[in-house]
Amino acid sequence: MRAAPAGDPHDPESGLPFPQRYHAILVVALGITLAVLDGAIANVALPTIAHHLHASAANSIWIVNAYQLSVTIALLPLSSLGDRIGYRRVYLWGLALFTVASLGCALATSLPALAIARMVQGFGGAGVMSVNTALVRMIYPRAKLGRGVAINAMVVAIASAIGPTLASGVLSIAAWPWLFAINVPIGIAAFTLGLRALPLNARHPAPYDYLSALFNALVFGLLIFAVDGLGHGENYGLIGLEFAGAVVIGWFFVRRQLNQPAPLLPVDLLANPLFALSISTSVCSFCAQMLAFVALPFMLQDAYGFSQVQTGLLMTPWPLVIIVAAPVSGVLSDRYPAGILGGVGLALFALGLLSLATLHGHPTEVEIAWRMALCGVGFGIFQSPNNRQILSSAPRERSGGASGMLGTARLTGQTLGAALVALIFGVAPQHGPTLALFVATAFAAAAAVVSMMRLVPSRAAQASR
Numbered sequence: 001m002r003a004a005p006a007g008d009p010h011d012p013e014s015g016l017p018f019p020q021r022y023h024a025i026l027v028v029a030l031g032i033t034l035a036v037l038d039g040a041i042a043n044v045a046l047p048t049i050a051h052h053l054h055a056s057a058a059n060s061i062w063i064v065n066a067y068q069l070s071v072t073i074a075l076l077p078l079s080s081l082g083d084r085i086g087y088r089r090v091y092l093w094g095l096a097l098f099t100v101a102s103l104g105c106a107l108a109t110s111l112p113a114l115a116i117a118r119m120v121q122g123f124g125g126a127g128v129m130s131v132n133t134a135l136v137r138m139i140y141p142r143a144k145l146g147r148g149v150a151i152n153a154m155v156v157a158i159a160s161a162i163g164p165t166l167a168s169g170v171l172s173i174a175a176w177p178w179l180f181a182i183n184v185p186i187g188i189a190a191f192t193l194g195l196r197a198l199p200l201n202a203r204h205p206a207p208y209d210y211l212s213a214l215f216n217a218l219v220f221g222l223l224i225f226a227v228d229g230l231g232h233g234e235n236y237g238l239i240g241l242e243f244a245g246a247v248v249i250g251w252f253f254v255r256r257q258l259n260q261p262a263p264l265l266p267v268d269l270l271a272n273p274l275f276a277l278s279i280s281t282s283v284c285s286f287c288a289q290m291l292a293f294v295a296l297p298f299m300l301q302d303a304y305g306f307s308q309v310q311t312g313l314l315m316t317p318w319p320l321v322i323i324v325a326a327p328v329s330g331v332l333s334d335r336y337p338a339g340i341l342g343g344v345g346l347a348l349f350a351l352g353l354l355s356l357a358t359l360h361g362h363p364t365e366v367e368i369a370w371r372m373a374l375c376g377v378g379f380g381i382f383q384s385p386n387n388r389q390i391l392s393s394a395p396r397e398r399s400g401g402a403s404g405m406l407g408t409a410r411l412t413g414q415t416l417g418a419a420l421v422a423l424i425f426g427v428a429p430q431h432g433p434t435l436a437l438f439v440a441t442a443f444a445a446a447a448a449v450v451s452m453m454r455l456v457p458s459r460a461a462q463a464s465r
Helices: 020-052 062-085 087-107 111-139 142-173 183-197 210-231 236-257 273-303 308-315 317-333 338-357 365-392 396-427 432-455 459-464
Strands: none
Touching: 020 062, 020 087, 020 111, 020 142, 020 183, 062 087, 062 111, 062 210, 062 396, 087 111, 087 183, 087 396, 111 142, 111 365, 111 396, 142 308, 142 317, 142 365, 210 236, 210 396, 273 308, 273 338, 273 365, 273 396, 273 432, 308 317, 308 365, 317 338, 317 365, 338 365, 338 432, 365 396, 365 432, 396 432
């Protein structure tokens, strides 16, 4: 491992000094907010955008898919690149590309132009999301890493949760291009501050593996198309070919990683039981969250007769309590095992989802609100310790790989959850929302069990502490 680049005055184990630490975490928070929000707001705006651009509903889906696809296939390659050229550089390049592409989205006058701009925007967002937690590890000292991870987890959770509500608010007072135009001044401000505040880091000397980056794009691209097609009832023969292609290419991909000193797909990190269990916990929990986020608006509006505005307000307790729970859990994660905190949080999350799934026919606003809050408390308690465990389980010079896997786990869970909702709604449209919430409960409960498995004593677990 090479020494830290010249000009980096701080000891990586002690984090950044004040006030640079606050400036740096502000840059990270702003960038990840933009990247996560833009993955969520487009869903709400699709009908409006499709009408304005004279596009069909089916074709307009590419406004969402283009962003999701480029983010997913680029996360691991960019996190691996960050290990080699520096997290700061990847983050700032990603933020700059995201900002320019946002302007392109706002100026687009046709569906193909908007889809291309969204794809470019997704690559920029991947640059931000691939190394953001690796930067947090550089910003905070090891003794306070949980606090930095908590801030990051809180921002991600809140941005994911309030995306639809924020999009509805913007569309109520402005045209759809403003959903993207508002990113530009925020992105410029974050980039300018990041040039001064973000830390440099030691870099891994291994050469970049371009062939593995191609394999990664093919595997995740085929899987996304297959899962999305399964959820929307597309041709099963084509879906089978996509899955088969992903498996075959994936086999060669994984085989290649086994011989790399710092693999793009961090199979060496996945050999650590604590790391693997934490990644599995993340996938299951975000799958449960997406199942709930998609199903709840349908249940509240179609089954219980609440308006769109009322639905947004009733779902607000979920992200609000995360603001309190995530920082508290982050502080606790510096003292207590992630297995315990994650298990307790996910058990509460599962209980909240179950209580929503079993609501009676005429619930009051209070009955719904406290159940939403319980889900938020559980998710907030779980996420910070889990993310801290993922980061701390990897060597410092492999923080980029750990950060990329963290983002990939979140997107994989969200993609699977969205596909499962579409499949459930297609099979049982009348009871779809309730059934989706029961499935979400099962995923949350499974995540709680996996989280608690990290408490089983092992040599690997002891070595990582």
